[in-house]
Every structure is written in structure tokens, then in C-alpha cells.
Amino acid sequence: MRADRGTGAGPVRVIGLTLTREQAVPTSADQGLPVRDQVLPVLRATVAEALAGLPDAPGETAVVLASRHATWITAEAILTAVRGPGARWLDPRAFLHYTPHALVSALSIDRGLDGPSVTFSGVSGGVDAFGHGADLLRQSACARVLAVAVEWPTALSAAAYPDTGAVSLLTVASAVLDPRPGGVQVTQWGPSPAGSDRPGERAAPSAVEPFRLVRRYRAERALQWTIRQGRSSVGFERHPDDGEDTDV
Amino acid sequence: MAKPEPSEPGAGVTVTGVGVLTPAGRGVDPLWRTLSAGGAPPRPIEHFDTTQAGTHLAHFVPHEPGLPGPGHPGRMAALATAAVADALADAGAPGAGTALVIATTDETGAEVSARWDGWRSSGTTPAGVPLEERVATACGLTGQAVTVATTSAAGCVALGVARRMITSGRVRRVVVCGVDVITEAGFYGLAALRTLSPHGCRPFSADRSGIRISEAAAALVIETDAPQRGRIRGRLEGVAANNLAAQPARPEAEGVAAAVRSALHQAGRLPAEVDYVNAHAAGTRHGDAAELSALHQVFGDRLIRDLPVVSSKVAIGHCQGAAGVVEAVVSLATLERGEVLPTLGLASVDPRWREYNLGQRPPGRPPEVAVSVSCGLGGVNAAVVLGAARARPSGSDARREADAHAG
Numbered sequence: 001m002r003a004d005r006g007t008g009a010g011p012v013r014v015i016g017l018t019l020t021r022e023q024a025v026p027t028s029a030d031q032g033l034p035v036r037d038q039v040l041p042v043l044r045a046t047v048a049e050a051l052a053g054l055p056d057a058p059g060e061t062a063v064v065l066a067s068r069h070a071t072w073i074t075a076e077a078i079l080t081a082v083r084g085p086g087a088r089w090l091d092p093r094a095f096l097h098y099t100p101h102a103l104v105s106a107l108s109i110d111r112g113l114d115g116p117s118v119t120f121s122g123v124s125g126g127v128d129a130f131g132h133g134a135d136l137l138r139q140s141a142c143a144r145v146l147a148v149a150v151e152w153p154t155a156l157s158a159a160a161y162p163d164t165g166a167v168s169l170l171t172v173a174s175a176v177l178d179p180r181p182g183g184v185q186v187t188q189w190g191p192s193p194a195g196s197d198r199p200g201e202r203a204a205p206s207a208v209e210p211f212r213l214v215r216r217y218r219a220e221r222a223l224q225w226t227i228r229q230g231r232s233s234v235g236f237e238r239h240p241d242d243g244e245d246t247d248v
Numbered sequence: 249m250a251k252p253e254p255s256e257p258g259a260g261v262t263v264t265g266v267g268v269l270t271p272a273g274r275g276v277d278p279l280w281r282t283l284s285a286g287g288a289p290p291r292p293i294e295h296f297d298t299t300q301a302g303t304h305l306a307h308f309v310p311h312e313p314g315l316p317g318p319g320h321p322g323r324m325a326a327l328a329t330a331a332v333a334d335a336l337a338d339a340g341a342p343g344a345g346t347a348l349v350i351a352t353t354d355e356t357g358a359e360v361s362a363r364w365d366g367w368r369s370s371g372t373t374p375a376g377v378p379l380e381e382r383v384a385t386a387c388g389l390t391g392q393a394v395t396v397a398t399t400s401a402a403g404c405v406a407l408g409v410a411r412r413m414i415t416s417g418r419v420r421r422v423v424v425c426g427v428d429v430i431t432e433a434g435f436y437g438l439a440a441l442r443t444l445s446p447h448g449c450r451p452f453s454a455d456r457s458g459i460r461i462s463e464a465a466a467a468l469v470i471e472t473d474a475p476q477r478g479r480i481r482g483r484l485e486g487v488a489a490n491n492l493a494a495q496p497a498r499p500e501a502e503g504v505a506a507a508v509r510s511a512l513h514q515a516g517r518l519p520a521e522v523d524y525v526n527a528h529a530a531g532t533r534h535g536d537a538a539e540l541s542a543l544h545q546v547f548g549d550r551l552i553r554d555l556p557v558v559s560s561k562v563a564i565g566h567c568q569g570a571a572g573v574v575e576a577v578v579s580l581a582t583l584e585r586g587e588v589l590p591t592l593g594l595a596s597v598d599p600r601w602r603e604y605n606l607g608q609r610p611p612g613r614p615p616e617v618a619v620s621v622s623c624g625l626g627g628v629n630a631a632v633v634l635g636a637a638r639a640r641p642s643g644s645d646a647r648r649e650a651d652a653h654a655g
Binding site: 032082 | 356393440442506627
């Protein structure tokens with residue numbers, strides 16, 4: 001079954017939302033490869049769970065990923081090597097895992113996902129992943145979006161930017177967006193309003209937090225809600241046909 | 249492979265303001281002069297020890313009063329703020345109601361490198377303010393502030409994100425700013441990957457051997473068609489990107505060609521309508537070859553006949569996440585001035601491409617439609633189609649000719 005394409009202002013639903021959390025103390029940091037060795041396996045497993053049971057559409061899938069600090073460890077590892085035993089001890093492949101886009105690259109190459117992928121690294125990234133993903137679908141840029149968020153704070157990143165998660169807590173969230181009615185719908189992406197007439201809240205500045213909130217609001221059977229993060233906000237509403245067993 | 253999306257061809261998005269700080273200086277005029285006259289000289293890196301890297305040179309934005317020096321934690325935000333402020337002034341646009349999309353690859357490297365010594369010695373570090381927040385606040389921007397980190401293609405991809413914000417109908421004005429600085433973490437990461445060349449960027453050359461990195465900030469104000477004030481600088485007709493690659497460290501010709509075709513389709517343009525290509529062409533052995541192969545797939549023998557394919561990277565280095573926006577600025581300046589500046593340093597062109605027009609032959613007509621290409625680590629390929637303010641409508645003579653041949 002081919003995935004359908006969006007048509008202008010059409011619906012965008014969220015399905016397969018999966019969240020994974022585990023303590024992951026960096027290993028292989030001295031070689032600069034903890035992202036490859038510890039983040040990617042968890043990311044792949046989380047994404048596999050989100051995509052389970054969906055029709056295959058690799059050539060029409062974009063990956064939209066949000067992360068602030070998932071690859072911070074690589075920069076720290078590079079400096080540790082350079083300032084310590086020497087740059088020659090650094091694995092040449094370290095730079096391949098230097099920016100969060102490395103996670104998009106790995107997923108895209110693994111699964112042949114060659115759509116218009118984007119990596120957001122700002123404070124509002126978790127919200128922007130839903131909002132921009134919906135834009136891509138409504139403007140028929142692709143048939144499906146794999147929205148992903150990853151955080152893995154280091155002691156340094158957590159000291160500089162609290163509220164992005166506990167040190168060494170690796171959190172991965174994944175959801176599939178497609179242009180169909182049903183379940184939880186993404187409605188509006190825009191500036192974060194000073195006030196709002198909808199229930200909602202300001203998400204902590206972790207890329208994963210909006211994903212967790214979507215799951216919570218749906219479990220609470222909320223009809224409409226807005227999640228604000230940084231200077232962005234994104235609205236959601238529950239489709240009238242959303243049943244107890246409909247997947248998010 | 250993703251199908252090109254249907255849309256109103258070139259649906260009205262205009263560029264109304266430009267701001268740029270590069271190793272050539274501040275503004276488009278110094279950049280143009282530098283591209284014409286031999287390029288900006290590299291300087292020794294002095295804000296960290298480079299003895300383990302095999303090269304010690306990079307391109308820097310010239311100092312000006314108030315600009316924090318290389319290595320200062322505030323430099324990236326200061327460069328971006330200056331570029332955004334210049335672009336808004338050029339457009340005569342207010343910050344109120346304007347959204348911001350930042351494109352960068354190494355915000356992390358800048359943060360970690362700046363904090364490292366203090367952190368290691370004291371175990372403490374000051375609280376941070378995210379880059380997009382600092383720039384938005386400094387420039388009085390009240391709309392969304394989003395950061396795109398899609399490696400060296402971030403600038404092009406950010407233009408695409410911003411264009412979609414506008415074509416969605418929700419946002420009237422976005423300033424897109426590409427910015428990057430030279431950080432110790434990023435520099436040594438690139439050195440370990442054997443990407444840096446002590447000889448600098450030598451696009452299309454037989455002896456090309458890698459890149460020389462650079463810092464820059466470039467900003468474009470883009471708006472819905474027909475802004476109510478002033479002139480337009482050009483049209484942002486189409487942007488497309490994909491992550492089509494077999495492995496993360498080398499671009500694939502198929503992926504680059506797909507991005508160019510998709511951007512042209514979004515713009516409602518045929519390849520025959522393109523007058524100028526600003527290539528990514530960073531001077532890597534595989535990358536230049538893959539890109540020219542892709543361009544040949546799209547444009548055919550026009551690469552030999554008349555279509556100039558130019559790289560700006562000899563003149564000002566590889567501006568990392570800022571490159572896509574810097575090269576869009578160069579493309580827009582080419583369209584505005586009606587003049588193509590050649591790729592510098594073509595003394596030893598790879599024999600495969602000796603017949604290609606790498607800018608040394610002027611085009612047969614003043615350029616009106618440009619394509620700018622960016623590729624990034626991780627397999628990302630992106631292309632931007634820009635039209636001159638005076639550009640002939642999409643699908644005019646070339647399309648009629650193509651239709652006539654199709655009978």
C-alpha cells in the first residue's frame with residue numbers, strides 16, 4: 001500500500017509514538033565514538049518500534065530530528081583527546097558523529113529514507129519537529145515524516161543548560177506523521193503566544209519533552225492542546241474518531 | 249526516491265534584504281571585490297594550538313570595533329546579529345513580526361570549546377543562552393526562532409524551512425541567517441577525518457586535496473511576494489533537499505542531481521532556463537567529481553557550451569553552516585549585477601573538466617536564474633533556485649521551445 005500524499009491544508013496525524021529512556025554512561029568516549037556505539041542502537045530500536053506495522057515507503061519519507069545535546073559528547077571527546085594523549089589517538093570517524101544530523105544520516109542510510117530531512121538543534125526543536133513535519137506533508141514534499149527527538153546530556157551540557165534531562169540519561173522519542181485524519185492531529189505551528197485560549201503548557205527545553213507531552217495529553221483524553229517551547233508553539237487535537245485502541 | 253512536489257511554480261517568495269560578513273569584510277560590495285580580485289588571504293589560527301592538525305590556516309572575518317575575537321564565546325552570536333541587523337536594514341523591515349531561522353553546524357563546538365578550560369579547572373560553567381534567542385533578542389525579532397543544524401547544507405536547508413513557513417500562509421517575513429565560527433573541537437574533528445588541506449580549497453583542480461575552513465555570517469530577509477516597501481533583491485523560487493547517500497562521508501551524484509531537479513520543479517523552471525550555477529565544490533577529491541557528474545546529468549552538454557559552474561570557496565574558504573546562505577548571496581549578486589565571476593585558481597583544472605565553463609567564459613546573456621548547491625556530511629544534498637528581480641517568468645521561452653519540440 002502506498003502512503004498517501006497531503007493536499008494543501010489537510011490533516012496530519014501522529015501515530016506510533018514511542019519513547020525510550022535509559023541510563024547510558026559514555027563508553028568509547030576516548031575514541032570519540034559513544035554516539036555511534038550507544039545512541040544509534042537505541043535510536044534504531046525506537047524508530048523500528050514506531051514504524052512497526054506501517055507500509056513501507058522509504059523513498060517518500062523525511063526524517064525530521066530535534067536534539068540539543070545528543071552529540072555534545074563527541075565535541076568533549078575530541079578536546080579530551082587533543083588536550084590529553086594527542087589528536088593522533090582520536091578515531092577519524094569521530095567527526096561523523098559530531099552533530100545531531102549524524103543521527104538523521106544513520107537512519108536515512110540504514111533504511112533508504114531519502115526525503116527532505118532536517119535537523120533542528122534550537123530550544124524549540126521538539127515542537128518544530130512536529131510543526132515542520134506537518135508543513136512538509138501539507139505541501140506534499142513527502143508522503144510520510146519520521147519525527148525523532150534525542151537527548152543525552154553530559155555533565156557540562158547539563159551545567160550550562162539545566163532542564164534538558166539528567167546527566168547520562170539517554171532519551172529517544174519517535175513518531176510517524178502522515179497525511180490522514182484520525183488519532184491525534186497536528187494543527188497549527190507558529191509563534192509561542194503570550195497567552196492561549198487552549199489548554200497547554202510550556203515544555204521544558206529538551207527536544208524529547210513535547211513528544212512525552214503528546215503522549216500524556218492523549219492518555220488524559222484531552223480534546224485540544226498547545227505545546228509551547230522556546231519561541232514556537234504547536235497545536236494538537238484529538239480526532240472525533242479516535243478510539244481507546246487507536247495508536248499513538 | 250521522493251517525487252518532486254507539486255506547487256504553484258516559484259510561488260511568490262521574494263528576497264528583500266541581504267546582510268553578510270565574510271573574510272572579505274562586511275557587505276556585498278567587499279565580497280564581490282574579493283571574489284573578483286584573488287580572494288581573501290588565510291590567516292594563522294591563534295585562539296587554539298594547531299600543531300597536531302597538520303595545518304594552521306583558516307579564513308577569518310576581519311576585526312571591527314565591538315566584534316568579539318576568535319574563540320570568544322560571544323563571537324558567533326555577534327556575527328549573526330550583525331548580519332541579521334544589516335539584512336533588516338537593507339530590507340527596511342521591522343523586527344516585529346519577523347521570524348528567524350538560524351543555520352549552523354558548530355554551535356556545539358563553539359560552546360564546548362569556549363567552556364572547556366574553565367570547566368576542567370573548576371567544574372563549573374556559566375548558564376547558557378541559546379544562540380537563536382540571543383540573536384532574536386538583540387535584533388528585536390518577535391516571531392519564531394528556529395535553528396537548523398543540517399551540517400554544511402544547513403544554509404540551503406534553512407532557506408527551505410523558511411520558504412515553507414511563508415508558503416504555508418502563516419508567516420509573512422523570515423530572516424534566514426547562516427553562521428559559523430572556527431572552533432578547536434570542529435577543527436580537530438575535521439583534521440582527524442583528513443578533510444582539511446594545507447593548500448586550501450582548490451575546486452575542480454587536478455591537485456585538490458580538501459578544504460580550508462572559514463567563518464562567516466550571512467542573512468537574507470525573505471517575504472511573501474510584493475512587499476509593501478522598497479525593492480526586491482531577487483526571488484527565492486525553489487528549495488529542495490534530500491538525504492540520498494550510500495555512506496555519510498561522500499556525496500552521491502544521484503542525490504545531488506535529485507536535489508537540483510526537485511528545486512527546479514518547485515520553481516517551475518526547466519534546466520534550460522538556468523544561467524548560472526554556484527556549486528558546493530569544496531575541493532574534495534570525491535565531492536567535486538560527484539557534484540559535476542550530477543550537474544551533467546541535469547544540464548547535459550550545457551556545462552561545456554554555455555552554463556557557468558562556479559565555486560566561491562577558493563576566495564573565502566568553506567564557511568561551513570553559513571556556506572549555503574553566503575553562496576545564495578553571491579548568486580543574488582550575480583543576478584543583480586548581470587555578471588559572472590569566474591572560479592579562482594583554475595590553473596590546473598582536472599583534465600575531465602577542462603572543457604567545462606567554470607566561469608572563465610561569460611554566459612551568452614545576463615544571468616536571470618541561478619542554482620546554488622550545498623552538500624553536507626551525512627549525505628545531505630540541497631539546492632536553491634534564485635531568480636533575478638527582473639527575471640522572465642518561469643516557463644517562458646525555454647518551455648515554449650521544449651513544447652514545440654515535443655510536438
